[in-house]
Amino acid sequence: MAVFSRGFGARRRDTDPHLPPGQYLTEDFPVLSAGPTPRIDTDEWSFSIRNEHGEVVSWDWAQLMDMSIEDVSTDIHCVTRWSKLGTSWRGVSIDTLMAQVETDAQFAMAHSYGGYTTNIPFEDLLDGKAWVAFEFDGEPLDPEHGGPARLLVPHLYFWKSAKWVNGLVLMDEDAPGFWEQNGYNMHGDPWTEERYW
Amino acid sequence: MIVGGWRPAEVVDVVDASSHARVLRVRVTDWPGNDAGQHIDIRLTAEDGYQAERSYSVGSYGAGDIIELAVDEVPDGEVSPYLVRDVAVGDQLEVKGPLGGYFVWRAGGVVPVQLIAGGSGIVPLRAIARAMSDAGVAASGRLLYFVRTPEDAIYRDELTRDAEAGGVPVTWAYTRGAPDGWQGRVGRLDDSGIAAASWRPDDEPLVFVCGPTRFVEHVADTLVRLGHPASSIRTERFGGA
Numbered sequence: 001m002a003v004f005s006r007g008f009g010a011r012r013r014d015t016d017p018h019l020p021p022g023q024y025l026t027e028d029f030p031v032l033s034a035g036p037t038p039r040i041d042t043d044e045w046s047f048s049i050r051n052e053h054g055e056v057v058s059w060d061w062a063q064l065m066d067m068s069i070e071d072v073s074t075d076i077h078c079v080t081r082w083s084k085l086g087t088s089w090r091g092v093s094i095d096t097l098m099a100q101v102e103t104d105a106q107f108a109m110a111h112s113y114g115g116y117t118t119n120i121p122f123e124d125l126l127d128g129k130a131w132v133a134f135e136f137d138g139e140p141l142d143p144e145h146g147g148p149a150r151l152l153v154p155h156l157y158f159w160k161s162a163k164w165v166n167g168l169v170l171m172d173e174d175a176p177g178f179w180e181q182n183g184y185n186m187h188g189d190p191w192t193e194e195r196y197w
Numbered sequence: 198m199i200v201g202g203w204r205p206a207e208v209v210d211v212v213d214a215s216s217h218a219r220v221l222r223v224r225v226t227d228w229p230g231n232d233a234g235q236h237i238d239i240r241l242t243a244e245d246g247y248q249a250e251r252s253y254s255v256g257s258y259g260a261g262d263i264i265e266l267a268v269d270e271v272p273d274g275e276v277s278p279y280l281v282r283d284v285a286v287g288d289q290l291e292v293k294g295p296l297g298g299y300f301v302w303r304a305g306g307v308v309p310v311q312l313i314a315g316g317s318g319i320v321p322l323r324a325i326a327r328a329m330s331d332a333g334v335a336a337s338g339r340l341l342y343f344v345r346t347p348e349d350a351i352y353r354d355e356l357t358r359d360a361e362a363g364g365v366p367v368t369w370a371y372t373r374g375a376p377d378g379w380q381g382r383v384g385r386l387d388d389s390g391i392a393a394a395s396w397r398p399d400d401e402p403l404v405f406v407c408g409p410t411r412f413v414e415h416v417a418d419t420l421v422r423l424g425h426p427a428s429s430i431r432t433e434r435f436g437g438a
Contacts, residue, residue: 003291008283024250036420
């Protein structure tokens with residue numbers, strides 16, 4: 001049974017085909033995180049990938065900057081219902097990093113400075129779908145937006161794009177990360193509204 | 198945390214909270230109850246089928262099918278001006294939730310608790326203050342509430358009345374204008390001001406901070422500088438950066 005809100009709709013927004021269901025457009029860049037903002041200098045930053053056999057490959061900031069860097073223009077969608085269209089980023093593709101890692105794992109857990117975690121099916125990080133991003137809109141990424149570097153997985157809700165990222169742990173079996181333990185979906189596709197459990 | 202699908206809801210009470218905010222009470226069909234600090238999604242549907250959805254914190258907690266929201270009008274917003282200016286008793290909307298399992302406090306949970314709100318960030322903290330009072334641990338709670346002026350405060354009278362009746366004590370911080378006779382300072386609180394109104398790091402409080410992004414960034418950074426471990430500070434931010 002439909003429920004109508006009397007008199008609602010006078011200030012309706014234009015709908016946009018790039019907007020997934022239940023989302024609204026914002027020009028702002030909202031900040032969402034569960035605690036204080038960690039502040040990490042690039043000279044103490046590192047990023048590592050550990051495969052399912054416990055083998056670890058690590059990169060420091062200078063090594064990351066020496067890798068193939070890509071420009072990414074993409075829409076982003078937050079589970080709290082804002083979307084931002086046509087954002088521009090620079091970063092290193094997970095494919096580029098994975099060229100140095102051997103794995104048959106199906107899942108990954110992203111880890112961050114500050115202790116945040118989020119789980120992602122590994123195939124959602126490959127084939128040009130995910131980056132370690134360190135620039136937004138032509139500027140170094142602000143700490144409150146996850147700088148010096150964050151994961152960027154724009155085809156999933158943005159809680160999967162872990163801020164202050166410092167590594168991936170590859171896993172044979174899926175396990176919930178921080179928000180996933182607190183009620184959010186294990187996958188997070190905005191187009192099918194995989195918001196919550 | 199319980200989510201479920203969209204549940205029909207009816208507005209049963211509306212009260213002006215300030216010149217730009219209203220407290221709404223909404224009866225939700227089959228509401229399962231909610232923890233203090235949780236939020237909900239609201240869906241509004243125009244008569245031609247156009248829909249908009251937004252998230253709002255809940256100012257009430259516990260069992261019962263009536264939940265309380267306090268909505269601050271966002272200039273140029275689409276949903277909040279309708280909820281603050283237009284919606285009336287008897288109007289319909291839909292609710293999904295409750296949502297969130299982190300920014301919550303339950304009876305028997307960690308004490309002491311420090312609550313720090315900016316503007317409409319008071320809403321989930323109001324629910325936590327209520328839960329602490331009902332659990333008999335109000336004296337282990339402290340609320341520091343930043344508002345531009347006294348007239349901008351949501352729940353101003355309730356918070357004062359509750360504190361006087363043995364509820365969670367409130368420290369007011371005015372950033373633009375204070376009431377007549379106010380002895381304290383007006384403006385952004387510095388480290389010592391926040392420290393004076395808060396549990397000390399040695400007390401090992403759990404800290405909840407909610408408000409606009411820049412406010413939360415400032416307060417959380419200050420708390421870390423004062424010696425509170427980041428892991429004991431929970432934040433909820435709204436608005437852009």
